[in-house]
Amino acid sequence: MNRGLNRYAILVACATFFLIIAGALVTSHDAGLATPDWPLSNGQVFPKMVGNLFWEHGHRMVATTVGMLTIGLVFYLYKKEERDWVRKLGMFALFAVIAQGLLGGLTVKLMLPLAVSTAHATLAQLFFCTTVSLAVFTSRSWMAAKPIPEVKGSLSLNYLCTTALVTIFLQLILGATLRHSATWDQHLPTELILAHIGGAITVTIGLGSAAIATLRRYKDEQFLTRPATIALSLLAVQLCLGVAAYMTRLASPGDPQPLNPMIAITVAHVACGALVFVSTIVLTLRTYRVLNGAFVGAALRGRPSVRSQDWGGHRVPPLQ
Amino acid sequence: MNKQTKVWLVISIALSLLALGSACGGAKGPDTNKNGGEATSATAAPPSGPTGTISGVISFNGTPPAPKKIDTTADPVCGQKNPNLTTDDTMVKDGKLANVFVYIKEGTVDGGKKVAEYTWPTPTTEVQLDQNGCHYAPHVLGVMVNQKLKITNSDATQHNIHPTPKLNQEWNQTQANGAPPIEKSFARAEVLIPVKCNQHPWMKAYIGVMKHPLFAVSSDTGAYEIKNVPPGKYTVVAWREGQTPEEKPMEVTVTANGAAKADFAFGTATSSIAPSLKMMPAIEFPMIGKH
Numbered sequence: 001m002n003r004g005l006n007r008y009a010i011l012v013a014c015a016t017f018f019l020i021i022a023g024a025l026v027t028s029h030d031a032g033l034a035t036p037d038w039p040l041s042n043g044q045v046f047p048k049m050v051g052n053l054f055w056e057h058g059h060r061m062v063a064t065t066v067g068m069l070t071i072g073l074v075f076y077l078y079k080k081e082e083r084d085w086v087r088k089l090g091m092f093a094l095f096a097v098i099a100q101g102l103l104g105g106l107t108v109k110l111m112l113p114l115a116v117s118t119a120h121a122t123l124a125q126l127f128f129c130t131t132v133s134l135a136v137f138t139s140r141s142w143m144a145a146k147p148i149p150e151v152k153g154s155l156s157l158n159y160l161c162t163t164a165l166v167t168i169f170l171q172l173i174l175g176a177t178l179r180h181s182a183t184w185d186q187h188l189p190t191e192l193i194l195a196h197i198g199g200a201i202t203v204t205i206g207l208g209s210a211a212i213a214t215l216r217r218y219k220d221e222q223f224l225t226r227p228a229t230i231a232l233s234l235l236a237v238q239l240c241l242g243v244a245a246y247m248t249r250l251a252s253p254g255d256p257q258p259l260n261p262m263i264a265i266t267v268a269h270v271a272c273g274a275l276v277f278v279s280t281i282v283l284t285l286r287t288y289r290v291l292n293g294a295f296v297g298a299a300l301r302g303r304p305s306v307r308s309q310d311w312g313g314h315r316v317p318p319l320q
Numbered sequence: 321m322n323k324q325t326k327v328w329l330v331i332s333i334a335l336s337l338l339a340l341g342s343a344c345g346g347a348k349g350p351d352t353n354k355n356g357g358e359a360t361s362a363t364a365a366p367p368s369g370p371t372g373t374i375s376g377v378i379s380f381n382g383t384p385p386a387p388k389k390i391d392t393t394a395d396p397v398c399g400q401k402n403p404n405l406t407t408d409d410t411m412v413k414d415g416k417l418a419n420v421f422v423y424i425k426e427g428t429v430d431g432g433k434k435v436a437e438y439t440w441p442t443p444t445t446e447v448q449l450d451q452n453g454c455h456y457a458p459h460v461l462g463v464m465v466n467q468k469l470k471i472t473n474s475d476a477t478q479h480n481i482h483p484t485p486k487l488n489q490e491w492n493q494t495q496a497n498g499a500p501p502i503e504k505s506f507a508r509a510e511v512l513i514p515v516k517c518n519q520h521p522w523m524k525a526y527i528g529v530m531k532h533p534l535f536a537v538s539s540d541t542g543a544y545e546i547k548n549v550p551p552g553k554y555t556v557v558a559w560r561e562g563q564t565p566e567e568k569p570m571e572v573t574v575t576a577n578g579a580a581k582a583d584f585a586f587g588t589a590t591s592s593i594a595p596s597l598k599m600m601p602a603i604e605f606p607m608i609g610k611h
Contacts, residue, residue, distance in 0.1 A: 033518040036492040051395040051519035257522040
């Protein structure tokens with residue numbers, strides 16, 4: 001375990017979170033087409049950042065920084081990281097951020113078609129998920145984690161967490177589609193709003209079940225209870241933000257321009273959604289890490305799960 | 321780097337280049353003149369002989385919504401030039417409504433031919449759309465298919481002009497301060513094309529594109545006049561912007577050298593519903609009671 005590498009991975013994850021916020025600000029300000037150019041803005045590398053160009057070009061600058069940081073992360077991984085699958089995940093992050101940049105260019109060049117904008121927003125979440133995973137995999141707590149005997153429940157925790165993760169991801173796609181289906185001065189499509197509300201209920205059930213099962217079955221295991229508590233708390237905040245975002249968005253078509261309350265709340269809703277997603281990823285990865293019968297490293301290598309395996313560079317005995 | 325990683329690297333670069341290529345190829349030139357105009361069976365020249373006019377006044381019933389102040393702090397140039405910038409979607413003076421687009425939608429010219437069967441020549445004159453004080457002037461305008469639209473920037477800041485048509489080709493172009501006028505045209509008739517500036521999101525205009533010159537926009541006094549109308553019976557429509565644009569039709573008969581009247585009225589009864597109430601269907605369940 002290399003502490004510098006882990007800190008750098010955390011930095012990349014934090015920068016990615018900031019990038020998601022910057023992207024959400026572009027959408028809420030309806031600034032995506034403030035310049036018809038890409039990758040330059042109005043033919044310039046550093047245009048005068050007035051009006052909505054501040055948000056669009058600012059987003060591009062943050063994205064460029066994240067891209068550079070990701071390149072640095074790949075170099076760092078190939079220099080310091082011994083686990084091949086972690087290095088490969090770093091390469092995947094690099095490909096994802098390149099693809100994300102190209103998708104961003106497509107949104108501008110094709111003038112924000114819904115499918116491309118939604119794909120751009122969805123890939124942003126996947127990239128964030130990847131950078132957070134790299135921060136998890138390079139952390140001391142991941143390396144030092146010891147296997148925990150699984151407490152039997154009606155459903156395994158791995159299953160519950162994975163289900164929660166999938167429902168959150170689908171809900172993020174729905175949310176991205178909803179957000180990009182209408183600008184601030186248009187009404188949102190009723191069908192998508194209903195689908196997103198349905199998704200919120202499903203996520204609440206899915207993530208609630210996973211988190212509560214974790215807290216009940218492993219109440220003394222901070223390695224699991226901490227992400228479960230954070231995910232559950234963020235979910236509560238996210239539901240409140242969702243209602244608030246809906247209320248402010250209802251009135252926005254009558255406004256002369258996107259107003260700050262609507263912008264702040266909808267951007268917070270996007271950001272909190274991303275945090276719910278990654279906190280659930282952390283929980284899921286950790287359950288796979290320490291619970292019986294599962295091992296992330298083996299799974300990523302495509303090998304069968306074995307109790308006695310390469311455990312972060314150490315060999316650990318099987319659980320009895 | 322092992323072999324598997326190299327393969328993925330090559331695939332990713334290839335996909336990236338493909339995406340970039342489609343991005344460059346997807347944004348075709350905005351010149352719509354080459355499209356040759358909307359396919360039409362109209363071949364006859366417009367009828368010669370005496371014509372008439374259609375005129376009227378657009379009224380606004382009820383209390384008009386107060387103009388809303390626009391926050392221009394995002395671009396100080398806008399605030400310096402136009403410190404009292406307000407919304408102009410409902411411009412009412414003494415109960416009369418400006419910026420209503422009135423046009424002949426359909427009808428029969430005396431002699432039996434439909435108005436759509438005639439081909440009017442494209443005017444050689446340009447129609448101007450100016451960006452002045454971070455505000456479009458005029459707010460509503462009409463052009464004929466393939467008529468030149470001259471877009472100017474009178475501000476000391478840059479704008480981007482972004483029409484969002486449904487039938488014509490969408491385009492988005494930046495116009496810096498001091499840049500020469502942009503000349504565009506639209507190849508298909510469309511009522512009406514919203515135009516916005518993505519740099520200053522409050523800036524909005526509407527362009528009516530017609531195959532004939534039989535249209536007008538109400539002035540500050542609510543008055544309008546459509547000139548040179550061939551004698552006949554027509555459906556005249558008054559169009560007003562809004563979340564859901566309103567259209568009010570009226571049957572009008574025009575005689576040679578005659579002056580037909582067509583007054584329209586819009587009002588708060590149909591347009592001032594609070595946005596929250598307008599969105600109430602969002603919480604209805606569409607399937608219930610529909611089977």
